[in-house]
Amino acid sequence: METVKAAENMRVITCKSPVNIALIKYWGKRDEELMLPLNDSISITLDNKQMCARTTIATAKSFTGDRIWLNRTETSVLNPRIQNCIKYVREMVQKDRSDEKDWHVHICSENNFPTAAGLASSAAGYACLAFSFCKLFYLNANVSEMARLGSGSACRSVHGGFVHWKKGVEENGSDSIAYQIAPASHWPDLRILILVVNDERKPISSTHGMQCSVKTSTLLKYRVESVVEERVKAMIDAIKIKDFETFSTITMQVRNQYIVLIQYSNNPIKTKESNQLHAICLDTWPPITYLNDVSRSIIQLVCKYNELSGKNKVAYTFDAGPNAFLFILKSELPKVLGVINHFFPSDDSNFLRGIPVDISEISAVKTLISQIKLNPQKYAIKYIIHTQV
Numbered sequence: 001m002e003t004v005k006a007a008e009n010m011r012v013i014t015c016k017s018p019v020n021i022a023l024i025k026y027w028g029k030r031d032e033e034l035m036l037p038l039n040d041s042i043s044i045t046l047d048n049k050q051m052c053a054r055t056t057i058a059t060a061k062s063f064t065g066d067r068i069w070l071n072r073t074e075t076s077v078l079n080p081r082i083q084n085c086i087k088y089v090r091e092m093v094q095k096d097r098s099d100e101k102d103w104h105v106h107i108c109s110e111n112n113f114p115t116a117a118g119l120a121s122s123a124a125g126y127a128c129l130a131f132s133f134c135k136l137f138y139l140n141a142n143v144s145e146m147a148r149l150g151s152g153s154a155c156r157s158v159h160g161g162f163v164h165w166k167k168g169v170e171e172n173g174s175d176s177i178a179y180q181i182a183p184a185s186h187w188p189d190l191r192i193l194i195l196v197v198n199d200e201r202k203p204i205s206s207t208h209g210m211q212c213s214v215k216t217s218t219l220l221k222y223r224v225e226s227v228v229e230e231r232v233k234a235m236i237d238a239i240k241i242k243d244f245e246t247f248s249t250i251t252m253q254v255r256n257q258y259i260v261l262i263q264y265s266n267n268p269i270k271t272k273e274s275n276q277l278h279a280i281c282l283d284t285w286p287p288i289t290y291l292n293d294v295s296r297s298i299i300q301l302v303c304k305y306n307e308l309s310g311k312n313k314v315a316y317t318f319d320a321g322p323n324a325f326l327f328i329l330k331s332e333l334p335k336v337l338g339v340i341n342h343f344f345p346s347d348d349s350n351f352l353r354g355i356p357v358d359i360s361e362i363s364a365v366k367t368l369i370s371q372i373k374l375n376p377q378k379y380a381i382k383y384i385i386h387t388q389v
Contacts (some may be wrong), residue, residue, distance in 0.1 A: 001135065010060035013136045017055070017128030018048035019119065020156045020163065021192070023251050024232055024316065027216040027277060028224070033084075034173040035152045038214070040229040041165045043156045044327075045184070046192060050354040050387040053124035055109040057132045063104035070125075071110050082107075084149040085126070090132045092141050100137065114199035115383075119323060122206075122218065126150030127157035144177040160184050162239050162387060164232070180277050184389040187242050191333050191355075194326040194385040195340070197294045206320040208283060209288050216285040223276065244329055248302050248315030251327065278318070294344075294380045295322045301343055304372050305336070333357055337384075338365035343374055344381040352388035 001015045021044055026037035066077045066086060077083075086105070094101045107127065111121050130147035133139065145156035153174075156163045161183040168176030213220050231250055238246040281288035295318060302316045314336055315327040328336050337352070337359045352359070 001131075009062065010058065011097050012056065013057040013132055015128050015132045015135065016048055016057040017044050017124050017157055019051045019053075019121070019124045019132060020045045020153065021317065021319065022153065022156075023247075024228065024235055025277060025319070026152065026165070027280060028210045028220055029152065030167075031173065032211070034176075035148050035150075036173050036176050037152055037165070037167045038220075038224045040167050040232045041153075041156070042188075042232060042239075042384065043153070043163050044180070044192070044244070044389055045157060045160045045163060046137055047184075047387050048354075050385055051111075051113045051119070051124070051194075053109060053111050053121070053128040053374050054223050055107065055125070055128040055132050057108075057129075058106045059100070059136060061101045061103055065104060066104045066106075068107040069109070070110075077107075081126070081150045082129075085129055085133065085146060088102075088141075088146050088149055089137060092139045093137050096139065097137060114196075119194070119196075119199075119319070119321070122151040123153040123157045126154035130154070131158065132181070144178060145174070148173070148176060153320070153324075161186060164236065165385045181236055184248070186389060187239070189330040190244075190285050190389055191324040191330050192330050192389075193324075193328065193333075193336070193340075193389050194387065195298060195326065196342075196382045197292065197322040197324070199323075199382060202290065203286055204290075204320075209284070209290075209320055212286070212288065213280055213284040217280050217283040219276075219280045221281040221364070223280065231234075240279070240376065245312055248312040248326075248327065251315040251317050252312075267361055270274065277320075281320075290320050290322060291318060292322045294325060294377065297343075297374065297377060297380070300325045301372065301374060304374070305339060305368065308368055308371055333386075334359050335365055335368070337386075339368055339372070340381075340384070342369050343372070343380050345376060345384075346381065348383065350383065351381075352386060354384075355388060357386055 006368050024042045026039055026041040028038045030036050044336055068075055068077045091100060109125055113119055127147045128148060134141050134143055137142040144155040144158045146159055156165050158376040159178055161179050162181040164181050165178040235250050238250060250369050258272060281290060299316060302314045305314055306312045313332050317325050336357050
């Protein structure tokens with residue numbers, strides 16, 4: 001955060017906010033206006049040195065109206081989510097600084113990564129907006145609550161490290177806020193690779209997708225009522241003791257597997273449908289598809305890698321988009337990148353971005369490659385971002 005700069009009857013502030021990626025994701029709201037989720041969720045906040053939103057807000061008595069620029073292009077400030085945040089601020093200002101209740105704001109927000117491509121840009125953007133507002137107007141407000149009014153998952157980006165967003169039970173949403181489970185320093189060896197398959201704006205927004213799923217998906221109802229609560233508790237325990245095997249199993253299972261019980265002669269038989277989030281999207285009407293063929297190839301590669309390793313060395317998860325988020329321990333990173341580079345080669349000198357890593361060829365990589373029966377797909381991945389908690 002840059003210090004508030006004040007001139008006569010004018011103030012300006014600039015802040016940065018990070019992206020978060022859900023391990024256990026909410027999909028669907030019980031209240032659209034207050035952005036209240038159907039279930040709890042758990043996320044990891046990513047290092048803002050690699051991916052962040054940067055927002056500058058100016059307020060002045062002389063401004064004749066509110067204005068906003070997103071990624072250097074002016075857009076309508078009448079967006080309901082932006083209006084939610086501005087309304088929240090003005091109600092707080094009315095209480096604490098009534099002499100400024102009629103001051104307007106000019107907002108400039110920019111991401112250093114693709115927007116609306118399934119990379120959690122709205123989470124970073126609205127967390128940054130909420131924090132900036134609080135600092136600019138000297139508000140003693142809950143930043144997590146304000147951020148949630150802009151984008152549900154934004155309340156998690158207010159905190160670093162590992163974060164638990166509690167769905168809450170109050171009708172006004174006052175207890176639907178995020179808490180830190182553990183700081184970034186808790187698990188320093190955990191690394192994240194973001195495999196960007198498509199950085200274009202996705203055709204169906206997460207907001208619209210959730211609304212359709214809530215109305216039409218029976219799988220979503222079962223997941224909320226019978227699956228998520230138990231898995232949230234197990235994930236918190238796994239994070240606290242840094243148990244990567246359990247962490248990775250739950251990450252892939254909760255986000256990407258749906259368990260249903262079928263009774264045969266009083267014996268429950270467990271069957272699994274992979275890709276739970278995306279199974280729910282397909283169970284939605286009309287059906288929604290976020291993954292593509294490259295996404296599915298990445299899933300195959302991760303599953304085969306873990307199988308040949310004898311245990312989970314990599315965990316994958318996908319948000320509402322085709323881009324993969326891989327979780328890996330630092331010691332395994334060169335080997336994983338070596339395998340990815342073989343099956344998804346690129347001549348782009350800027351293919352691997354973010355934290356530098358030595359991916360010198362090692363014999364173990366050659367052995368793994370010879371055992372994985374997949375066809376290489378050149379340029380199928382646009383680029384990779386290497387980051388950390």
